Structures are given as structure tokens and as C-alpha cells.
Amino acid sequence: MSSPYTMIGSDGREYSGSLEELREWAQEGRLGPATLVWSEADERWLVASVRHELVWDLARPEVEAESPSAPVFYRAGFVPRLVAFVADWMVILFLVNLVVMPWRESLQELLKQVQAQLELTGDAQPDLWLLLRFQLMFTALYIAVSLVYSVGFQGRFGATPGKRLLGLRVVTLEGVPLSYGGALRRYCAELLSVLSFGLGYLMVLAPEKRALHDILTGTQVVLTPRD
Numbered sequence: 001m002s003s004p005y006t007m008i009g010s011d012g013r014e015y016s017g018s019l020e021e022l023r024e025w026a027q028e029g030r031l032g033p034a035t036l037v038w039s040e041a042d043e044r045w046l047v048a049s050v051r052h053e054l055v056w057d058l059a060r061p062e063v064e065a066e067s068p069s070a071p072v073f074y075r076a077g078f079v080p081r082l083v084a085f086v087a088d089w090m091v092i093l094f095l096v097n098l099v100v101m102p103w104r105e106s107l108q109e110l111l112k113q114v115q116a117q118l119e120l121t122g123d124a125q126p127d128l129w130l131l132l133r134f135q136l137m138f139t140a141l142y143i144a145v146s147l148v149y150s151v152g153f154q155g156r157f158g159a160t161p162g163k164r165l166l167g168l169r170v171v172t173l174e175g176v177p178l179s180y181g182g183a184l185r186r187y188c189a190e191l192l193s194v195l196s197f198g199l200g201y202l203m204v205l206a207p208e209k210r211a212l213h214d215i216l217t218g219t220q221v222v223l224t225p226r227d
Contacts, residue, residue, distance in 0.1 A: 006038040007031055007048070019053060026057040033058050042180070050177050075209040076221045078202075080166045085201075087162035092146050099145060110134060150187050155180030167224045178219065189213035 006016045009030065017025070025031040026048070033049035048054045100107055114134045153160045158177040159169040170178055170186065178186065190213040193200025200212030214220055 004040040008036045022048075022054060023057045026054065026059070029059070031058070052172065052176055052179060052182070055174060055176055074223045076166075076168050076223055077209055078204045080168060080223075081204055081211075081221055084160070084162040084166045084168055087165055088149070088160045089162075091161060092142070092149055095145050095149065096141055099141065147184075147187055150190075151180060151183040154178055154183035154186070163221070168221050169224055170219055170221055173218050173220060175222075182217070182219070186213055186217045186219055189216040192216070 004018060005022050006014050007022065007025070009015050015025075022031055022037070031037075031048055031054075033047065035048045036045045037048050037051055037054065038045045039051070048058055111134070113130060117130055150160055154170055155178060157164070157169075158171065163169060170183075172178070172182070190200075190211075193212045196212065203215070204211050210220055
């Protein structure tokens, strides 16, 4: 059985081992923050400092931590996050339209039936099951597309296109980029911000500048440092 991790040592050679072995190598000084580590889980090379399972085992020299040249991250406020949210929302709606294109005619017919039900007057009773079915279909489709969109972009690039446009990215409280698992947890937590009628998003207005889903998942949205 192959080892789940492989690192490139200071001699340029590859060394494979388990997570426990990598932690021992970090304590011995063989593995540092800039060491390239490959994982079976995500099948890519990343420096050890961005792998959340290793970050706490790496040496942190005080000289480097206090270096004035180290990048300083500033949390994004409400306005840039709102603009990024609207930009992503428009892209997601566009993608939803692309997904439903093969069934556009049948969906348009369903939409006409829904509109007819909403325009009923007098003693006529609307078909509540028809209205509920339409709402459930749209909600399920929107959630599926937005989940793939948000988790995919944040897990791979650290930000959705809307956030990248505004120079924002999502990281942990330690400044480490999110993994796909972390991005998925943040997406699920964001549903609570939606279900709270948007109050979870308004928590960004507090001095800490973190929404409800940021607090629940230990994340923050920061401005990308520019040279």
C-alpha cells in the first residue's frame, strides 16, 4: 500500500511516509514550511505551510514571524464582500440557465402554469403542490450549481471569481488557504446565514468583520496583498 504523503527533501530526493512520520520529520527539522508535500487525498504538490494537517507541526522562527517584510492581511469589509457576492450570484444564475437549457421548453410550460396559479382571483384555490414543486426544483438546482461553483473555486484557488475580481480571498484564521473540505464546510455554514434572513451576513458590519459562517468555520475574507 502506498504512503499517503511524499515530500521533497533538502537533497532533492523524494521521501514517502504517513502523516505521523511527516510530523516527526518536522520536529527533526527535515520538513519545513517551504517543503513541497504531495498528498494522495488531493493529488497535488503544495508547500507544507498550506496543508492544514501539518501547519501546527512546523517550526515558526520568531525572527521570521516578526519580519517587517512579511505580508499583512486586512479583513474585507461589508461593501467589497457585497459586490463580490452579487457578482458571483449573477454568474451562478447564468450557469443555472445553461444547465436547464435542454429542458427549457418543459420548464417554460411549468412556469406558465405557476404564473396562472399566482394570478387566480376570487374563490379559486391555487394548486399549492404545483407552486411547492416549482420552488423545490429551482432551490435544489440553484444549491447544486452554487455548491460546485463555490467549493470548486475556493478549494482550488482560494476565492470565487467574484472575490478574485475584488481582490479578496478566503483563508483560515492562521492565513492558510482552504482545502476542498474546508470550502464545503464553509458553504454548508453559509446556508445558516441565508436561513437567518441575511442577518448572518450583516455580522460583517461588526468590528471583527466576519460573517456567521466565517465564525462557525474559523475562516476570514481578506484583501489580497499587492506588491
